[in-house]
Amino acid sequence: MYLQQRFVFLALGFVVLLSSSGASTLDSDLSALLAFRSTADVAGRLSSWNLSAAGDPCSSWFGVSCSSGRVTRLVLENLSLSASSHHFFPAIVRLDQLRVLSLKSNSLSGPLPPYLSSFKALKFLFLSHNSFSGPIPPSISYISHLYRLDLSFNNLSGPIPNSLNHLSHLLTLRLQSNSLSGPISGISLPTLQDLNLSSNYLYGAIPPSLSSFPASAFSKNPVLCGAPLPNCSNVVSEPSHPRTTAPSVVTSSPTSKPEASPPAGNQNSDATSGGSAGRGMTRVAVVAIVVGDFAVLVIVAGLLFCYFWRKFSGKNPSKLNEGEKIVYSSSPYAVVGMERGIVASASRGGFERGKMVFFEGAKKFELEDLLRSSAEMLGKGGYGTAYKAILDDGSMVAVKRLRDIHVAGKREFERHMELLGRLRHPNIVPLKAYYFAREEKLLVYDFMPGGSLYSLLHGNRGPGRTLLDWAARMRIAASASRGLAFVHHFFQSPKIAHGNVKSTNILLDKSGNARLADVAIAMLGPATAGRSGPYRAPEAPSDSRRPWSSQRDDIYAFGVVLLEILTGKPAAGNSGGSGMNLPRWVQSVVREEWTAEVFDLELMRYNGIEEEMVGMLQVAMACTADSPDQRPKIGQVVRMIEEIRGEAEASSSLDSFESDCASASTAGGGGGH
Numbered sequence: 001m002y003l004q005q006r007f008v009f010l011a012l013g014f015v016v017l018l019s020s021s022g023a024s025t026l027d028s029d030l031s032a033l034l035a036f037r038s039t040a041d042v043a044g045r046l047s048s049w050n051l052s053a054a055g056d057p058c059s060s061w062f063g064v065s066c067s068s069g070r071v072t073r074l075v076l077e078n079l080s081l082s083a084s085s086h087h088f089f090p091a092i093v094r095l096d097q098l099r100v101l102s103l104k105s106n107s108l109s110g111p112l113p114p115y116l117s118s119f120k121a122l123k124f125l126f127l128s129h130n131s132f133s134g135p136i137p138p139s140i141s142y143i144s145h146l147y148r149l150d151l152s153f154n155n156l157s158g159p160i161p162n163s164l165n166h167l168s169h170l171l172t173l174r175l176q177s178n179s180l181s182g183p184i185s186g187i188s189l190p191t192l193q194d195l196n197l198s199s200n201y202l203y204g205a206i207p208p209s210l211s212s213f214p215a216s217a218f219s220k221n222p223v224l225c226g227a228p229l230p231n232c233s234n235v236v237s238e239p240s241h242p243r244t245t246a247p248s249v250v251t252s253s254p255t256s257k258p259e260a261s262p263p264a265g266n267q268n269s270d271a272t273s274g275g276s277a278g279r280g281m282t283r284v285a286v287v288a289i290v291v292g293d294f295a296v297l298v299i300v301a302g303l304l305f306c307y308f309w310r311k312f313s314g315k316n317p318s319k320l321n322e323g324e325k326i327v328y329s330s331s332p333y334a335v336v337g338m339e340r341g342i343v344a345s346a347s348r349g350g351f352e353r354g355k356m357v358f359f360e361g362a363k364k365f366e367l368e369d370l371l372r373s374s375a376e377m378l379g380k381g382g383y384g385t386a387y388k389a390i391l392d393d394g395s396m397v398a399v400k401r402l403r404d405i406h407v408a409g410k411r412e413f414e415r416h417m418e419l420l421g422r423l424r425h426p427n428i429v430p431l432k433a434y435y436f437a438r439e440e441k442l443l444v445y446d447f448m449p450g451g452s453l454y455s456l457l458h459g460n461r462g463p464g465r466t467l468l469d470w471a472a473r474m475r476i477a478a479s480a481s482r483g484l485a486f487v488h489h490f491f492q493s494p495k496i497a498h499g500n501v502k503s504t505n506i507l508l509d510k511s512g513n514a515r516l517a518d519v520a521i522a523m524l525g526p527a528t529a530g531r532s533g534p535y536r537a538p539e540a541p542s543d544s545r546r547p548w549s550s551q552r553d554d555i556y557a558f559g560v561v562l563l564e565i566l567t568g569k570p571a572a573g574n575s576g577g578s579g580m581n582l583p584r585w586v587q588s589v590v591r592e593e594w595t596a597e598v599f600d601l602e603l604m605r606y607n608g609i610e611e612e613m614v615g616m617l618q619v620a621m622a623c624t625a626d627s628p629d630q631r632p633k634i635g636q637v638v639r640m641i642e643e644i645r646g647e648a649e650a651s652s653s654l655d656s657f658e659s660d661c662a663s664a665s666t667a668g669g670g671g672g673h
Contacts, residue, residue: 025069025070026066026069028094029070029095029097030051030057032091032092032094033049036088036091036092037049039083040081040082040083040088040108041079042081042082042083043079043082045062045079045080045081046062046079048061048062049061049064063075063076065100065610067097071097071098072098072099072100073098073099073596074092074098074100075100075102075604076102077102077103077104077105077106077126078104080106081103081106081107082108083109084108084109085109085110085112089112090113093115093116093118093119096119096120096121097121098121099122099123099596099597100123100596101119101124101126103127103130104126104127104128104130104150106129106130107131108127109130109131109132109133110132110133110134111132111134111135111137112127112134112135112140112156113137113139114138115139116142116143117140117142120144121145122143122145123145123146123148123597124148124604125140125143125146125148125150126150127150127151127154128152128153128154128174129152129153129154130154131154131155132151132154132155132156133155134156134157134158135156135158136151136161136164136175136180138161138163140161140163140164140167141163141166141167142166143167144166144167145169146167146169146170147170147597148601149167149173149174150174151174151175152177153177155178155179156175156178156179156180157180157181158181159180159181159183160175160180160184160197160202164187164189165188165189167189168191169191170191171193171194172193172194172195172601173196174196175200176199176200177198178199178200179200179201180197180201180202181200181202182203182204183202184204184206184210184224185204185206187207187209187210188207188209189209194601195210195213196216197217197221198217198219198221199219199221201221201222202218202221202223202224203222203223203224204224205225205226206226211228214228215228357417357433357434357436358432359431360421364433367435369392370389370442376388378398381504383402383403383518383521384401384402385400385403386398386401387399387400396449397432397444397447398444398446398447398448400442400518400521402441402443413436414436417436419496419520420520423486423487425482425486426479426513427479427513427514427515428483428486428515428516429448429507429515429516429517429519430446431445432444432445432446443521445517446509448509449509450510452506452507452508453480453504453508453514453561453564453565454502454504454506456468456508457564457565457568457570458503458568458569467602468602469606470603470613472512474612474641474644474645475512476514476565477565477616477641478642479513479514480506480514480516480561481634482638484498484516484554484558484634485634485635485637485638487520487554488554488633489635496523497520497549497550497553497554498519498522499518499520499522499523499554500522500549500557501516501554502535502557502561503561503564503570505517505518506561520549522549533571533581534560534571534581534582534583535560535571537556537557538556538626539552540553551634552631554634555637556624556625556628558634558637559619559622559623559631560582560583560623562616562620562623563582563583563624564582565616566598566600566603566613566617566620567600569582569585570582586620587621590617590621596610599617612644615644616644619632619640623637
């Protein structure tokens with residue numbers, strides 16, 4: 001049967017090659033699409049595919065996109081398409097300029113054809129959640145520019161061909177929930193970022209090139225072993241029948257032999273000879289061991305209690321200078337760094353007792369309340385360490401312990417804090433209070449329970465991840481831009497900048513609204529403490545001896561954040577496997593007219609957002625222009641983002657934005673620092 005199917009496919013492939021030997025045009029692409037519709041659209045879902053209707057097929061035909069006069073994108077998902085691959089693939093493969101092909105979540109069936117290499121320009125191939133059967137054709141390995149391959153949730157069988165190693169640009173390989181079998185020791189894909197081979201019948205050792213992926217990528221393959229799964233010493237390398245045979249257990253020694261089963265006639269031989277050995281130990285021995293262990297445990301606990309009671313009962317906390325106390329939190333993430341640092345400062349000579357200074361409307365508490373609180377460390381940055389502290393009344397605050405502060409003295413620090421304390425906006429994390437002493441400087445903010453944009457975008461990209469949909473990303477981008485606009489307009493003379501815009505400093509409150517954190521902290525520390533790498537504008541000085549920030553630099557950094565939102569990639573690192581930072585990688589991809597490939601794969605599930613994504617990409621690229629004079633001002637950025645979000649929403653948001661800017665100018669117009 002398989003040989004018959006292969007002969008039919010080869011014959012059809014020969015016809016396809018002959019038919020495509022002439023010059024292909026948009027007309028030939030549309031003819032191929034109509035041929036596909038006639039065979040696969042049994043539910044009549046592609047009614048817009050009509051040459052007699054008015055309008056451009058590239059914009060009016062559902063799921064079809066064009067570039068340079070050719071069909072380059074075909075996305076037909078969840079449309080109840082139903083046909084055998086013998087009938088529809090010969091039409092699809094005539095679209096030789098396709099870059100994106102997605103037919104997932106339909107009812108397509110049959111084996112994958114051996115002539116897939118005809119898709120010379122294909123970058124994304126998604127055929128998941130269908131009923132395709134048979135082996136993975138080696139011809140896939142000749143789609144040399146393929147980035148994403150998803151054949152999951154089908155009925156594919158046979159081995160995973162080692163020829164996939166030829167896909168030198170492959171980032172995603174999803175083959176889970178098929179009936180694939182055989183070893184994978186020959187698979188080596190150094191550029192791979194997303195892998196799932198779970199729920200198959202694969203066996204043998206996982207190669208070192210794939211061992212860095214999580215165990216979930218290989219789960220439900222009963223005889224697969226090696227990191228990140230358990231080692232292979234207890235599993236045979238090949239089952240006799242992968243569908244029915246459970247993995248056999250062998251001894252860990254390579255020279256030992258498995259024990260033979262007892263003869264049928266000697267089932268009770270262990271019971272009649274050497275019975276005590278078969279049972280291991282007598283009941284009396286077990287009871288004696290348990291009682292002895294319990295007695296030892298009681299003695300050790302008593303000794304430890306006596307030791308610590310004598311050690312701490314005689315100590316008087318009031319002996320610490322200036323009333324500072326060491327209070328041990330019950331939390332495993334206690335504010336150890338902040339607590340020890342303050343106590344150490346108190347124990348040295350010449351300690352200057354500071355005090356908590358609160359801004360209007362903030363609930364007051366003492367430094368000792370912070371030290372006594374249950375707390376955990378949130379992270380370390382260039383300007384200090386941040387903690388979440390839970391006060392006695394249950395309220396939560398974020399505390400930043402500053403280090404390497406470049407201010408002349410207490411009065412200069414206080415003036416800067418007074419400036420920050422006046423920044424009140426729905427999209428800025430408010431400063432509640434600060435503490436100043438010669439050896440210790442703390443900033444207290446409202447705690448943002450929604451986490452950071454960075455963690456939402458880049459944390460746990462594997463299975464079970466909570467997706468950040470397009471609407472949420474747009475809302476975060478718009479909110480953050482409005483917060484930055486307020487900062488830029490708050491003081492007219494002198495102007496201030498945020499100085500450290502990045503995805504880790506965009507936090508979400510309990511309502512999901514985005515707020516900027518660490519506003520204007522950059523003016524307190526060295527230039528190297530702030531943003532670095534791709535967040536730092538090209539014109540930023542290399543001199544780290546003095547603080548530096550500018551509003552144009554903020555715009556560049558915000559453009560990088562927008563690129564993170566669009567691509568799903570972190571700003572620094574191996575973007576796209578190219579080794580370049582994110583702005584340069586995006587510029588190179590767009591320059592090659594592969595714009596669709598920069599967008600986060602998670603966004604491809606949402607229909608009708610292509611225009612908005614391209615619009616946001618244009619805003620991000622304008623913000624990251626190398627020349628600061630070519631970058632838009634923040635007011636222009638806010639308007640562009642709101643216009644992309646939609647006219648009705650933009651109108652009310654822009655009215656609010658104008659009001660914010662006016663109030664900012666009024667409130668801060670006479671300020672300085």
